[in-house]
Amino acid sequence: MHLPAQSYATAPRRHAGVLLRLLDIAVIAVAAFFALRLEATAAQPGYDNALIAFALLASIFVFPLFGLYHISRGRIIWRxxxxxxxxxxxxxxLALLVAIILLDPYRPAGDWYxxxxxxxxAGLVASRLMERGLSARREEQGARTRAVAIVGSGAHCRxxxxxVESTPNSIYSVSTIFDTGSETAPAVGVVPAFRDxxxxxxxVRRYQVxxxxxxxxxxxxxxxxxxIELFRNDLVNIRFIPDVSGLALFEGEMIDLDGTSAINLVGSPLSSDALWAKDIFDRVFALFVLIALSPLLLMIALAVKLSSSGxxxxxxxxxxANGKVFNIYKFRSMRVHETTHGVVKQATRGDPRITRVGAFLRRTSLDELPxxxxxxxxxxxxxxxxxxxIEHDTLYQNIVDGYIHRYRIKPGITGWAQVNGFRGETDRVEKMRGRVEHDLYYLSNWSFWLxxxxxxxxxxxxLVHRNAY
Structure with missing residues (x-):
């Protein structure tokens, strides 16, 4: 559950983010204009303008990944x-890579670039230092710490x-707590706590909370x-922060639905902005990998063809994502064999169906490159x-709790479960439970840096693991 501090002054912060985006685009374009004006000759002006356009487009996708539009009071040097x-x-x-690929044999002049x-x-740094200075001035003029009293108990209250205590320069300060727990329950914090x-x-009235x-x-x-009745005659802001830990699969995040607030109980833990940024990174990264590894991919394809028929x-x-069925690609690592409809036999150690080339590809995960x-x-x-x-999905979704929620987002080539050892054959339910637990942890804690x-x-x-066979 997000704190009210995150929704406090939401509109001004949203407007500040939009203005910063427009300012960044202006800085990139103006800097390119002056850099070109200082160039003695412009051998490829059309291609130079294309490079500038690529950079402007790439900035729209890349800048949010680094939190450039997340207004924060802390980490000034980083931000x-x-x-x-x-x-x-x-x-x-990225823009230069795309320009070189699409506009071959274009190479920008080193001086203007x-x-x-x-x-x-310099312009991006200056604009953020200016924004930070204006924000600090606004804070000095109007902002002050707001005293807060919390009514609750247990883990949610803690x-x-x-x-509040860990948020840098928070505008809130907890002054007291009314503990609704049992008399024998431990205190929820170090601030003054009441039970009457x-x-x-x-x-609350004496200290003007x-x-x-x-x-x-x-x-x-x-x-x-x-x-609410107790403070009906007091000018106290009363906010309800419901404890939905027993109901929500992931963290019960407050979201905005066209002006109506709602709490996510069961739904995608990633916001639409996060999914959008993740999709852009995925496609750019995949394009780069496919181009860079194209000779290797051709060599593997040839080796597979020569090793066995098929x-x-x-x-x-x-x-x-959302249960939509698609065809996944892999390099063939087994001999062509008859399969029983509706039955999938997982590869086992020493499986006779696996070719010698296929064994190497599976052991090194090169079969996953397509x-x-x-x-x-x-x-x-x-x-x-x-x-x-799909046959395993049908089996395990009724056995392993939370299994189906793995498909809240697109499946991955690699994942948190795989780098923690949960890969290969799932011959026991315990292995699948461990894999699902790691997948759900990833969904709950996703970030670009993760x-x-x-x-x-x-x-x-x-890439190489004892369970890969």
Whole structure:
């Protein structure tokens, strides 16, 4: 559950994010204009303009991945200097890569390209330092700490207290707690705690506490009404932060539905913006991999064809995001054999169906490389829960709790479960439970940096594994 602090002044923050996006586009374009004006000759002006267009387009997708439009009071050096420079460097590199591929034999003039890079980097840093200065001035003029009283008990109340205490420069400060738990329950924090309503109300009035947060389960309607009645004649902001931990599969996030607030109980844990950014990264990454590894892919395809009769690629129907079925691609690692409809026999150690080339491909995970075609087609992601055979989905979704929720997002070539050892044959239900637990952890804790961690971990320790056969 997100704190009210995250929705406080939501509209101004949203407007600030939009203005920053427009300012970034202006900085990139203006810096390119001046860099070109300083160039003595422009040998390929049309191609230079295409490179600028590619960079503007790439910035729309790359900049949000580095949190450049997430308004925050902390980590000034990272947010104002490091993140913009790093995001711009990656943006420019991607734009140059696309330009070289599509506009061959185009190569930008080194002088103007370097000037453009420096001018834009300096402009991005300056714009964020200016935004930070204006924000600090607004905070000095109007912002002050708001005293908060929390009504609740248990883990949800402690979670709220930790959130406020750990948020850098939070505008909220917890002054007191009314503990609704049992008399023998341990105190929920170090701030003053009350169990009698009269003493609690007297404290709130005496110290002019401005906010009252009701951190209670939905079943505590009578308690909620009692505290609303208790402060009916006081100018205290009363906010309800329901405890939905017993109902929500993932963290009960507050979302906006066309102006109507709602709490996610069962739904995709990733926002539409996160899914959009993840999809853009997936397709760019897949395109780069397919181009870079194209000689290797051709060599593997030839080796598969020469090792046994049959096609180089093997396809199988799998479920994707929201249960949509697609054909997954792999290099064929087994001899062509008869299959029983509706029955999938997993590969086992020493399986006679596996060819010598196929054994090497499976052991090194090179048989999975064609799945980057699935990523490019939008059917899979680089990182996500691994897709299983449809027959296994039917079996395990009634045995393993939460199994079906793996398909809230696109399945991945690699995933959190795979880099933690849960790969290969699932001959016991316990193995599948462990895999699903890791997949659900990934969904609950997704971030761009977690994806990068998984990609790096896959390269260094996930390609070859004892369970890959």
């Amino acid at each position: 104002c200097v490091c993140a913009p420079v790093l995001a711009w460097t990656i943006t420019l590199a 370097l000037r453009w890079m420096l001018f834009t980097g 979670h709220l207290l930790r959130k 309503r009269a003493g609690f109300a007297d404290f 401005e906010e009252l947060w009701l951190a209670l389960p939905l079943s505590e309607e009578s308690t909620i009404l009692q505290f 096609p180089a690629l093997f396809t199988q129907r799998r479920k994707g 799945q980057f075609l699935n990523v490019l087609r939008g059917e899979m992601s680089v990182v996500g829960p691994r897709p299983h055979a 994806d990068m961690h998984i990609v790096v971990a896959t390269v260094f320790k996930g």
